[in-house]
Amino acid sequence: MNSIVLLLAVIVVTLLFIRFRRRQFILPPGPKPITLVGNVLDLTSRELWLRASEWARCYGDIVYLHVFGQGLLFLNTYEVAIDLLERKGSIYSDKPRLVMAGELCGCENMVAFTRYGDKARRQRRLMVKALGPNAIPNYHTLLEVETQQLLKRLADDPKNYETHVRRYAGTLTLLVVYGYRVTSNDDLFVNLAEECVDILSNRIASGGGIWPVDVFPFLRYLPLWFPGAGFKRKAIQWKARMQEFTDKPYELVKSRMREGTATPCFCTTLLEEMSEKHEKFAEQDFDLRWTANSMYSASLDTTVTVVLHFFLMMLQHPEVAKKAQKEIETVVGADRFPTFADRVSLPYVDAVMSEVLRWGTPVPLGLPHRLMEDDIYNDMHIPRGTLVFGNVWNMTRNPDVFPNPDAFHPERYMEKVDDATAHRRDPRNVIFGFGRRRCPGSHLIESSLWIVITSFLATFDIKKAVDEHGEIIEPAVVFENAVFRTPNTFPCDIQPRSARAMALIREQSASI
Numbered sequence: 001m002n003s004i005v006l007l008l009a010v011i012v013v014t015l016l017f018i019r020f021r022r023r024q025f026i027l028p029p030g031p032k033p034i035t036l037v038g039n040v041l042d043l044t045s046r047e048l049w050l051r052a053s054e055w056a057r058c059y060g061d062i063v064y065l066h067v068f069g070q071g072l073l074f075l076n077t078y079e080v081a082i083d084l085l086e087r088k089g090s091i092y093s094d095k096p097r098l099v100m101a102g103e104l105c106g107c108e109n110m111v112a113f114t115r116y117g118d119k120a121r122r123q124r125r126l127m128v129k130a131l132g133p134n135a136i137p138n139y140h141t142l143l144e145v146e147t148q149q150l151l152k153r154l155a156d157d158p159k160n161y162e163t164h165v166r167r168y169a170g171t172l173t174l175l176v177v178y179g180y181r182v183t184s185n186d187d188l189f190v191n192l193a194e195e196c197v198d199i200l201s202n203r204i205a206s207g208g209g210i211w212p213v214d215v216f217p218f219l220r221y222l223p224l225w226f227p228g229a230g231f232k233r234k235a236i237q238w239k240a241r242m243q244e245f246t247d248k249p250y251e252l253v254k255s256r257m258r259e260g261t262a263t264p265c266f267c268t269t270l271l272e273e274m275s276e277k278h279e280k281f282a283e284q285d286f287d288l289r290w291t292a293n294s295m296y297s298a299s300l301d302t303t304v305t306v307v308l309h310f311f312l313m314m315l316q317h318p319e320v321a322k323k324a325q326k327e328i329e330t331v332v333g334a335d336r337f338p339t340f341a342d343r344v345s346l347p348y349v350d351a352v353m354s355e356v357l358r359w360g361t362p363v364p365l366g367l368p369h370r371l372m373e374d375d376i377y378n379d380m381h382i383p384r385g386t387l388v389f390g391n392v393w394n395m396t397r398n399p400d401v402f403p404n405p406d407a408f409h410p411e412r413y414m415e416k417v418d419d420a421t422a423h424r425r426d427p428r429n430v431i432f433g434f435g436r437r438r439c440p441g442s443h444l445i446e447s448s449l450w451i452v453i454t455s456f457l458a459t460f461d462i463k464k465a466v467d468e469h470g471e472i473i474e475p476a477v478v479f480e481n482a483v484f485r486t487p488n489t490f491p492c493d494i495q496p497r498s499a500r501a502m503a504l505i506r507e508q509s510a511s512i
Helices: 002-024 048-059 078-086 099-104 118-131 136-156 158-178 188-204 217-221 230-259 266-277 281-316 318-331 340-345 347-360 410-414 419-425 442-459 499-511
Strands: 062-067 070-075 375-377 380-382 387-390 460-463 493-496
Touching: 048 062, 048 070, 062 380, 070 078, 078 375, 078 387, 099 188, 099 217, 099 230, 118 266, 118 281, 136 158, 136 340, 136 442, 136 460, 136 499, 158 188, 158 230, 158 266, 158 281, 158 442, 158 493, 188 230, 188 281, 230 266, 230 281, 266 281, 281 318, 281 347, 281 442, 281 460, 318 347, 318 442, 318 460, 340 442, 347 410, 347 442, 442 460, 442 499, 493 499
Parallel strands: 070 387
Antiparallel strands: 062 070, 375 380, 460 493
16 A cells, blocks of 8 residues: 555656646747747848737737747846846846857947956946946036037038937047047048948848857858858958947047047046056956947947937927927026036926837847846746847837827826836836846936937927928838837928027037
8 A cells, every 4th residue: 555655656746747847848938930940930120129019919028939949038028127137137147149240240349249257347347437327427518518519500401410410429429438529420430330330230130130150150160152151251341340440439549648639538537547557458458449339339329319209209299399398498598508407497308308218219129138047937948048138119118007108198207106107117217228238328328318309499499391382291200220210311390499599509609
């Protein structure tokens, strides 16, 4: 009898163990893969976040796919992103070994691609030193001056508004990072930066950024003449441009320091510290070179994307612009530009900015993290090496958090809510990433956006353009960037709000 009981006990334990193991290795749900190739046909080269949000509606908060065996995990809610990317940050903070982007195209040392470890921590410390919240007030005057220059260029040539916004974004970062002032719309460094960011966003990262060589690394050894080796020929060209993008402005700073003509900036401050210590100079020089490049790369398209979304929303919602302008007139008046000291007194303008950030969602899928070891989440197995995307687009469209999410409605931020709800509703908590790989430059970007938005509302009106027959031209909004949700140029009419506003722009620009 005892042996029978023992046998039954063993059988029960074995069955429970088998059941547990099966449950342990159940993958998260997702679209059905095709044998061998996986979900390669489910991916899109443009606006992948829309497809990912369709999967979210079908499969839930966490969706898993694989492409030739490479796992892709989409985190579709804020709560799941916090659970994995922040609370389990020690294993979710790596970056993928992307052979194409990293090794072949030369981006492996950029902060966004650096593998988790000592180098990533060193780079982050450098960025926090320059761009942490305590450092931002040091840039307020610079931000205000460069914004006033942007306003002057918009007043002189409103049709080329995108060019002016790009110059503003490039100038600001070049000044902060390299102490370099842009003097024309055809600046060498701005053009080089835009070319390289475009290569990275729309070519290297197109379709999710996974190339066959990332899945089958041995393909990197194919000779250039071999059929199918076109990716290597492209990589050689792209790597040369990326290296030039990294080296040229940095070497200019060092050259000016030797000549005694350098403008104080992020690079000069840290180079002076390095020369005094004489310790690990080569390592620190390498880290600084690539960190400076990463600071410039990360801020350029994010700033441009948000400002263009702001223009678009004010174009389509003139009642919002008028309400914000009335608040500015009450607080600031008509005889000066807004300053950062006014921010606390302009809650509706802040609400407009928050809604622009939410509605626009500049980087809808963020940049991928890599899981460093096998993990179990809600009884689902997530394999080591999986690339993990925070589906920010879906988070900012969550109707439970943002009722009527497709509507542009700044008033949603004026409602009195508890602290937890206010935190969930603040788009800044998701659009700049999560955990240990959250964008260290978010504070500078956010401050620059606020002063541009506020100053533009104070001095300009933006309306729909009209054709030669006086008919209103409805803007066609097109998104073609694979990483950033940047709208293509759309027709609009930008005019100073009054003769006094125009005079203020002229007076201020003449004094700079």
